[in-house]
Amino acid sequence: MPERSLLDLDDLSSDDIIYILDRATRFHVAPPERNLLRDICVVNLFFEASTRTFTSFAIAEQRVGADIVALPPGSSSLGKGETIADTAITLAAMGVRVIVTRHPESGFPYRLAESFDGHVINAGDGRHAHPTQALLDLLTLATEFGRVAGLKVALVGDILHSRVARSNVIGLRRLGAEVILVGPQTLLPDAMAREGVRIERDLDAILPEVDALMLLRIQRERIASAVLPSLDDYARNYRLDAPRLAKLQPHAIVMHPGPYNRGIELTEEVFASSGWRYVQQVSHGVYVRMAVLDFLVNGRSA
Numbered sequence: 001m002p003e004r005s006l007l008d009l010d011d012l013s014s015d016d017i018i019y020i021l022d023r024a025t026r027f028h029v030a031p032p033e034r035n036l037l038r039d040i041c042v043v044n045l046f047f048e049a050s051t052r053t054f055t056s057f058a059i060a061e062q063r064v065g066a067d068i069v070a071l072p073p074g075s076s077s078l079g080k081g082e083t084i085a086d087t088a089i090t091l092a093a094m095g096v097r098v099i100v101t102r103h104p105e106s107g108f109p110y111r112l113a114e115s116f117d118g119h120v121i122n123a124g125d126g127r128h129a130h131p132t133q134a135l136l137d138l139l140t141l142a143t144e145f146g147r148v149a150g151l152k153v154a155l156v157g158d159i160l161h162s163r164v165a166r167s168n169v170i171g172l173r174r175l176g177a178e179v180i181l182v183g184p185q186t187l188l189p190d191a192m193a194r195e196g197v198r199i200e201r202d203l204d205a206i207l208p209e210v211d212a213l214m215l216l217r218i219q220r221e222r223i224a225s226a227v228l229p230s231l232d233d234y235a236r237n238y239r240l241d242a243p244r245l246a247k248l249q250p251h252a253i254v255m256h257p258g259p260y261n262r263g264i265e266l267t268e269e270v271f272a273s274s275g276w277r278y279v280q281q282v283s284h285g286v287y288v289r290m291a292v293l294d295f296l297v298n299g300r301s302a
């Protein structure tokens with residue numbers, strides 16, 4: 001039987017998600033004493049640029065005591081024609097138990113997981129999924145508000161090409177939040193609406209009603225130029241700036257998965273605003289990833 005992997009948030013029940021968030025909170029308050037992943041070998045296989053996610057996983061792996069190998073994409077034999085399946089078999093034969101992977105192709109971690117006798121963690125695949133980012137976002141909301149259920153959360157910008165948005169929608173719905181997707185037609189087709197997920201084109205109109213805003217980067221590297229909106233138009237309609245900040249409720253928070261593009265999806269005023277939670281998100285990422293590693297490898301502890 002294949003071991004448990006985390007490829008997207010629909011691999012987890014709402015119970016599992018709550019368990020991981022609780023565990024991450026505990027790790028935040030008091031670092032785990034024992035080496036939870038002692039003698040477990042983890043390979044980090046990243047085929048796409050990453051500052052936050054790569055470093056965050058590496059730190060999390062160290063904090064749970066794993067043995068870590070970073071395999072730079074240029075050094076893997078996938079470039080020499082080896083199949084994903086053969087790479088998976090090879091790594092498993094050396095005793096690798098966990099592969100954390102990021103890849104520009106949607107579905108890559110799924111194909112790896114089919115052949116790998118161990119756990120695969122998706123650290124971002126194409127425009128498809130980024131489950132640990134969604135978990136750290138959920139932890140940020142839960143820490144701020146004491147709950148996720150019933151919160152009104154708006155995701156703003158390039159929803160269509162965003163793996164962060166896709167995984168967040170699953171997680172937010174699982175935990176009972178109300179989701180509003182905000183963006184222009186080209187970056188947010190009407191077809192993305194579904195139960196519990198509302199589509200809005202007018203950012204100004206929804207600002208006074210939300211508890212949290214999640215800003216997203218325009219994924220230029222994944223967008224066909226035909227649908228790329230003019231950045232001026234985009235900024236005029238969707239950039240968070242001082243007048244828009246003033247329309248938020250006093251308790252509302254502003255999140256961004258990073259990397260952010262100053263002047264496009266936000267202005268400098270956002271960094272000084274009381275609701276800006278980017279630093280907390282990044283910090284939560286380490287604890288969430290420790291909790292995910294522990295959950296996959298060791299299961300639930302009593």
Ligand code: NCD
Pocket residue numbers: 052053124130133163164216217257258259
């Ligand atoms: C995101 C990603 O790579 O999916 N960043 C992240 O992991 N924190 C978002 C992005 O690239 O815009």
